[in-house]
Each structure stands twice: as structure tokens, then as C-alpha cells.
Amino acid sequence: MTATTEPTGSPDRFSPEPAVLVLEDGTRYRGHAWGARGTTLGEMVFTTGMTGYQETLTDPSFAGQIVAMTAPHVGNTGWTGQDDESRDVFVEGFVVRDPAPRPSSWRSEQPLEGVLAERGVVGISGVDTRALTRHLRDRGAMRAGIFSGPAGERPVTALVDEVRAAPAMVGRELASAVTTPEPVVVPAQGEHRFTVAALDLGIKSNTPRLLAARGIEVHVLPAESTLEELRAVPGVTTPDGPDGVFFSNGPGDPATADEAVALLRGVLEQGIPFFGICFGNQLLGRALGFGTYKLDFGHRGINQPVMDRTTGKVEITAQNHGFAVDAPLDAVVTAPHDASLGRVWVSHVCLNDQVVEGLEMLDRPAFSVQYHPEAAAGPHDSEYLFDRFVELMTTRSAADRSAQIAALTTAGESR
Numbered sequence: 500m501t502a503t504t505e506p507t508g509s510p511d512r513f514s515p516e517p518a519v520l521v522l523e524d525g526t527r528y529r530g531h532a533w534g535a536r537g538t539t540l541g542e543m544v545f546t547t548g549m550t551g552y553q554e555t556l557t558d559p560s561f562a563g564q565i566v567a568m569t570a571p572h573v574g575n576t577g578w579t580g581q582d583d584e585s586r587d588v589f590v591e592g593f594v595v596r597d598p599a600p601r602p603s604s605w606r607s608e609q610p611l612e613g614v615l616a617e618r619g620v621v622g623i624s625g626v627d628t629r630a631l632t633r634h635l636r637d638r639g640a641m642r643a644g645i646f647s648g649p650a651g652e653r654p655v656t657a658l659v660d661e662v663r664a665a666p667a668m669v670g671r672e673l674a675s676a677v678t679t680p681e682p683v684v685v686p687a688q689g690e691h692r693f694t695v696a697a698l699d700l701g702i703k704s705n706t707p708r709l710l711a712a713r714g715i716e717v718h719v720l721p722a723e724s725t726l727e728e729l730r731a732v733p734g735v736t737t738p739d740g741p742d743g744v745f746f747s748n749g750p751g752d753p754a755t756a757d758e759a760v761a762l763l764r765g766v767l768e769q770g771i772p773f774f775g776i777c778f779g780n781q782l783l784g785r786a787l788g789f790g791t792y793k794l795d796f797g798h799r800g801i802n803q804p805v806m807d808r809t810t811g812k813v814e815i816t817a818q819n820h821g822f823a824v825d826a827p828l829d830a831v832v833t834a835p836h837d838a839s840l841g842r843v844w845v846s847h848v849c850l851n852d853q854v855v856e857g858l859e860m861l862d863r864p865a866f867s868v869q870y871h872p873e874a875a876a877g878p879h880d881s882e883y884l885f886d887r888f889v890e891l892m893t894t895r896s897a898a899d900r901s902a903q904i905a906a907l908t909t910a911g912e913s914r
């Protein structure tokens with residue numbers, strides 16, 4: 500059935516040009532053309548962060564996705580080049596309720612809509628984003644299109660057909676489209692303690708920044724790098740290879756990243772300390788032999804509660820993922836892919852829905868989290884993970900988690 504939702508309340512006062520957001524199930528939301536005019540297609544997702552629209556727009560993990568902000572008033576602080584999380588805007592389209600008519604911040608260099616228009620990002624304003632979010636929450640993530648200008652004047656059936664012809668997120672490989680074309684070195688701040696090879700699957704700038712702040716020189720490498728290229732990065736403590744390897748966040752379906760998974764297996768076999776974030780966590784899961792699956796509507800926002808099972812502390816986290824690792828929560832598992840990799844446990848769990856939010860190997864120096872400890876934008880509760888990586892590169896061996904695991908087993912038995 501086709502439903503139409505008209506915007507309510509005060510519509511965007513600034514664009515008389517119509518635009519329409521069409522979902523693959525036929526639902527449509529009318530609004531106003533905002534940013535670039537034309538057609539854009541992608542997976543429709545929502546993010547609940549009240550702040551951080553610029554960091555969201557420049558997070559390469561959003562490639563292939565049309566993002567709706569649940570925060571109603573967007574653009575208030577304009578655009579500040581210094582806050583970019585990467586070299587471009589990567590979202591496929593942008594859906595907002597009520598854009599600020601002009602920025603109000605001494606740091607702003609440009610209004611948000613100007614940046615969107617300049618970079619060809621098709622947007623729509625005046626949409627009831629709460630109704631859209633409830634719809635996606637009930638029906639799941641789905642493909643969508645924003646149409647404005649002459650493209651939006653065609654019959655709705657033609658627009659729905661166009662949306663349905665767009666590629667689905669499941670099975671989509673996007674890391675190669677967003678990765679750095681050339682290696683980039685981010686120098687260590689202060690004493691140069693370690694050098695890390697960071698595989699750029701869609702990395703955000705704040706990650707090398709937080710590593711560099713801990714005395715780590717970061718070599719950001721293209722996604723298609725080989726094990727030899729990773730090992731050619733000389734470490735401080737290990738001159739025949741980097742002190743550690745990092746795999747970043749990134750867009751697309753982790754099930755497509757076979758080459759990066761094979762690369763990571765090589766890293767693990769050689770015992771090089773490893774840290775992964777988001778896509779990097781999904782790839783550690785896959786390297787160990789677990790599957791990944793699509794969440795109904797994903798976790799996107801900056802207030803998601805996660806339990807760190809090592810300390811028992813709950814942290815408020817920034818998240819942006821539509822897929823997750825399928826690993827058992829209450830058991831220590833020997834890597835299903837290859838028993839010689841040793842044991843692994845789920846180190847972090849999402850308290851909203853018990854989704855796996857972190858993995859830690861117990862016999863090798865490797866761990867990863869599904870959420871964003873670099874948190875730009877977001878809370879800073881999880882920065883300790885960068886210190887754990889430093890500790891791992893210092894000891895070069897897995898930490899002892901036997902007490903935590905014994906507690907977990909006892910809790911499991913008493914249920």
C-alpha cells in the first residue's frame with residue numbers, strides 16, 4: 500500500500516521548490532528541495548545524534564546511504580572545515596525537518612546548504628523525520644530516493660521503480676570507493692613510541708589523531724594493500740614490521756570484504772598487535788570464522804549504551820552500523836576458522852539489544868569494537884580503548900581475562 504505523509508508544523512520557509520522522498524515500499528514524504536537538486540538513491544537510514552551533522556556527513560561509512568537526522572533543527576552551526584572527518588561528504592542524500600535559515604557560530608565558514616549544493620548532495624527538508632524513523636523502525640532499513648527539480652515531476656510509480664532498481668546494501672562493496680588512493684603518514688605527537696599500519700576502509704580523521712596523541716605514527720594505507728605492504732611499515736620496537744595494525748570503520752557489507760579478511764588472518768597469524776573499529780570489528784569476526792548479518796534498522800547515534808565486560812562499566816557510545824557479528828555472547832569460543840588462532844570472547848555488548856559490540860582474542864594480541872571510540876561527534880567515554888591498544892603493543896600478548904570469563908560463566912549458569 501502506498502502512504503503519503505505531508506509535512507506538518509512549520510515547513511521550510513526558504514525553498515518554494517518541491518522535493519519528494521520515496522521509499523522502496525511505496526511510502527513517500529513530500530518536502531522542499533534542499534542542497535543540490537536532482538535525483539539520489541541509496542539505503543534509507545536514520546541517526547539520532549542531536550549534534551554532529553558535519554561529522555556524520557563526512558563519515559565515509561555513510562557512503563551508499565541517505566541519512567535522516569531525527570534532531571529536528573539542523574545546520575545551526577554551519578560548516579567549519581576543521582571539523583571534517585574526511586576529505587569529502589560521503590552520504591548519498593540528506594533528509595531533515597527544519598534547517599536553520601542561517602548559521603550562528605563564530606567558527607562557521609559556510610552555511611550547510613551551500614556545502615551540500617556545492618558538493619552535489621541532494622537533500623530534502625520539511626520532512627516529518629520522526630514519522631520516517633518510526634516507519635523504518637517498524638519495517639526495517641530499505642532503499643529510497645530523493646527527487647527534486649524535473650526528476651521529481653514524474654509519476655510516483657516511475658520514482659518507486661527507480662528506487663527498486665537501486666542496489667541493496669546487502670552485498671555492496673564500497674570500501675574501495677572511499678579509501679585513500681595513496682599512503683598518508685600522520686606523525687606522532689611528543690615521543691614517537693610506536694608506528695601503526697592503518698588499513699583505510701573509510702577511516703575518520705579523529706582515529707589517527709587519537710593514535711598520534713599517544714605517540715603513535717600512523718601510516719594510513721589504501722584498502723587493497725597486501726600483507727607485504729603492511730609489513731613494509733617499520734615499527735619502533737619491531738623494525739621488521741609495524742608495531743601494530745589497525746583496521747578502520749567503513750561503508751558497505753562486511754561479507755564482501757574477502758581480501759581484507761585474508762589480510763587480517765595473515766596479521767593475526769604473525770602475532771602483530773591488532774585493533775579494529777566498526778567495519779574492522781566485523782572483519783575480525785569474519786577472520787576468526789564468525790558470520791555477519793544485517794540488523795533491522797541499525798545503530799546510529801551518539802548515546803548508545805555498551806557494557807565493557809572487562810571492567811563491568813557501562814559507557815555511552817557513538818555508533819553507526821547496519822551489520823553485526825554473529826558470535827555467542829556467553830561462551831569462549833575457539834576460532835571457528837582455524838583453531839590455531841586460539842580463543843575469542845565477546846568483550847562488549849550493546850545494552851539496548853544485546854548485539855555484539857566488541858571481540859577480544861585470548862591467545863593473541865588482537866581486539867576490536869563495533870562502535871566508535873574516536874567518537875566524532877560523540878561522548879568520550881571510550882577513549883580508553885586507544886590506551887588498551889598502546890598496552891597491547893607494549894606487551895605484545897593477549898591480556899588475561901580469566902577472572903571476567905569465570906564471572907560470565909557463573910552468571911550464565913545461575914540463570
Ligand SMILES: NC(=O)CC[C@H](N)C(=O)O
Pocket residue numbers: 560747748749750751752753776777778779819820821822823
Ligand atoms: N561505521 C562502520 O564501519 C559501518 C560498518 C558497516 N558498513 C555497517 O554498516 O555495519
